[in-house]
Amino acid sequence: MTTLHDIDGAPVIIGGGLAGLMTALALAPQPVVLLTRAPLGLEASSVLAQGGIAAAIGADDNASLHLADTLAAGAGLCDETVAAAITAAAPDAINQLVRLGVAFDRDASGEIVLGLEAAHSRRRIVHAGGDATGRDIIGALARCVYETPSITVIEGATARRLVVEDNAVRGVLADTEHGPVLFATGRVVIATGGIGGLFLHSTNPAGSFGQGLALAARAGAVMGDLEFVQFHPTALDDNAYPSKLVSEAVRGEGAILIDEEGERFMADVPGAELAPRDVVARAIWQHAAGGHRVFLDARNVKGLDFARRFPAITALCRQSGIDPVTQPMPVRPAAHYHMGGILVDLSGRSSVDGLWACGEAACTGLHGANRLASNSLLEAAVCAGWVARDIAATTATARRMPPVPNAGAGSDAAAVRAILSRAAGVLRNADGLRTAAGSLLPLALSRQAASDPALVGLMIVIAALRREESRGAHARTDFPGQHDLARRSTLRIHEALEAAQDCVPELAI
Incomplete structure (x- = not known):
């Protein structure tokens, strides 16, 4: 009651x-x-x-x-x-x-x-x-x-x-x-x-899966720029959830990215390790896809007392059996900010x-x-x-209450993470996004615990499918170029559901 x-x-x-x-x-x-x-x-x-x-x-x-x-x-x-x-x-x-x-x-x-x-x-x-x-x-x-x-x-x-x-x-x-x-x-x-809890690897708490976005979307609010999910380039590559963040400030102090052979693979990229986050994240993602492991190396930064400047990161690394003062830190991109x-x-x-x-x-x-x-x-x-x-500057309104909505089950993003990680990660394409929409739609329409997380994931996927270009944190392998005219995106819940229906026409809404 x-x-x-x-x-x-x-x-x-x-x-x-x-x-x-x-x-x-x-x-x-x-x-x-x-x-x-x-x-x-x-x-x-x-x-x-x-x-x-x-x-x-x-x-x-x-x-x-x-x-x-x-x-x-x-x-x-x-x-x-x-x-x-x-x-x-x-x-x-x-x-x-x-x-x-x-x-x-x-x-x-x-x-x-x-x-x-x-x-x-x-x-x-x-x-x-x-x-x-x-x-x-x-x-x-x-x-x-x-x-x-x-x-x-x-x-x-x-x-x-x-x-x-x-x-x-x-x-x-x-x-x-x-x-x-x-x-x-x-x-x-x-x-x-944020919404990082919708992904398999994230620096956000597991409960940060966009519940506020689901509340607003179901209330009829307009959403904006949902396709842009920033992946932090340097989360510690261990099995922790959420992923342990190795701050960008470490690279700001002079740490470099290397692979298992010691090669500094970003040396020739404009800005190198201090390029914008999307550039660094894609470079690490692609280098790892080529069979390499990636490490952040702060061992030879002149004048840096790592443990004193970064006490929390030092403690996090040592919890995973890594001493950042004497060892390079294994890193990977992880969903970080929306x-x-x-x-x-x-x-x-x-x-x-x-x-x-x-x-x-x-x-x-x-x-x-x-x-x-x-x-x-x-x-x-x-x-x-x-x-x-x-x-x-506003005043309290009259408190006459309309009928109370049924909220259904509690929320659990577990069923969504693998789907969204495959389709809407660092690199995306139409086939993967359409497949994800087809998988997320029935979950979003259900009364299951995955309903709200799936709705938010679905809206992200549809927004990403609509943006047929690569811009900032949104990278499409099938649309690698950038449009001359930059346009922000908007989306309402009914638009997302209708677009997803086109991906799975056999499923009636």
């Missing part, structure tokens, strides 16, 4: 990562309810972030340079207005995090230390705890949230469906430790993170009234076809404030 929980129309934030926590804090002292599957600081992708936050605060840097690097990495698909606004707001975001208690790494004179990552023209990566930026940020924000009386944190809660009437949000149906609960509200923020998501404007508003999205679940247009390193935490931190400001 579903319990109706009257929260007096307070906004509901779904997700306990950087985007969700920052939005909740920015709304204070306005009452807000925060739903999270796990205690704050656990399971969110933000916690795993190693590199840091990109911000043009160095003496040789400025927002225009940061913007130029962002646009170059985005391969023609960035929304320049959005990207300019977010990169310009980066220094203030760093200051806000400092005020909230985040202790960024500083030098002997007290100045923030700046790191370098691929495709950045300046050292502008602000980090904490060496390579534990996400952990330190989330730790500080979680403490603030728990200490803020206006924020009600409900842990062990998984949002299952949005209640929508006349294209307007009326509530959130969630599974909680006390059974199904319906939260009556006309204002919802989806901050559920540039696509719920299509929103600069205030985080979706196409459904009363529904906002923030962080990786949102598609603002900042990242285009290929996210610039360390722009992800930046986007979440900056946009959280804009989302909160927009919500605060």
Whole structure:
């Protein structure tokens, strides 16, 4: 039996990562309810972030340079207005995090230390705890949230469906430790993170399979740029799930990629190891497909105290029996970040009234076809404030509730991972994508636990099938060229289902 929980129309934030926590804090002292599957600081992708936050605060840097690097990495698909606004707001975001208690790494004179990552023209990566930026940020924000009386944190809660009437949000149906609960509200923020849990190899928690995208899609929201999935080039090649990330900052400090014979196979590629992520990921993928193993070698980087600069990575490697100080680290690409998501404007508003999205679940247009390193935490931190400001300017709507939807079974992405990994990985083609659509469609239409993950996977596959070119993180072996005209993509749930039906005409919807 579903319990109706009257929260007096307070906004509901779904997700306990950087985007969700920052939005909740920015709304204070306005009452807000925060739903999270796990205690704050656990399971969110933000916690795993190693590199840091990109911000043009160095003496040789400025927002225009940061913007130029962002646009170059985005391969023609960035929304320049959005990207300019977010990169310009980066220094203030760093200051806000400092005020909230985040202790960024500083030098002997007290100045923030700046790191370098691929495709950045300046050292502008602000980090904490060496390579534990996400952990330190989330730790500080979680403490603030728990200490803020206006924020009600409900842990062990998984949002299952949005209640929508006349294209307007009326509530959130969630599974909680006390059974199904319906939260009556006309204002919802989806901050559920990414979709890496849909793949066999991912740096995201297994539970990050796009639940927020499924919520929004089933509510009728327009999705954007779903085909663009960024594969981090250097996840540790062991059997762990999620894959252990070896930050791009390691290459920024001078580590090189070699194979089992010691050959530096990217030496002649423009940018070499610091080329954009999609370039590096494809190079590693193709070299491995040729029968080689790939390693990241930091043994001979002059002046680098690896264990001191990268304590978390050192610990992760040693857990797998590898000493990165004396041995090269075996690496492989792994699903890492989703540039696509719920299509929103600069205030985080979706196409459904009363529904906002923030962080990786949102598609603002900042990242285009290929996210610039360390722009992800930046986007979440900056946009959280804009989302909160927009919500605060709205009023609670009447709480008359339409019929409660049936959410079906819980969610489990296990049945989807092999399908999506084969078809929508680093390299794609039409035959593989059509086959995947045929396999995912019946799962998406079912009442099984795979239904929501399969729906998100299906929408990614259809978006990838529609984009008949190679651009940024989307690489088609059957369409290796790039169109002269760059166009962003949009998709609704009914369009994806109809397109998938064309792949399996014998299956009636």
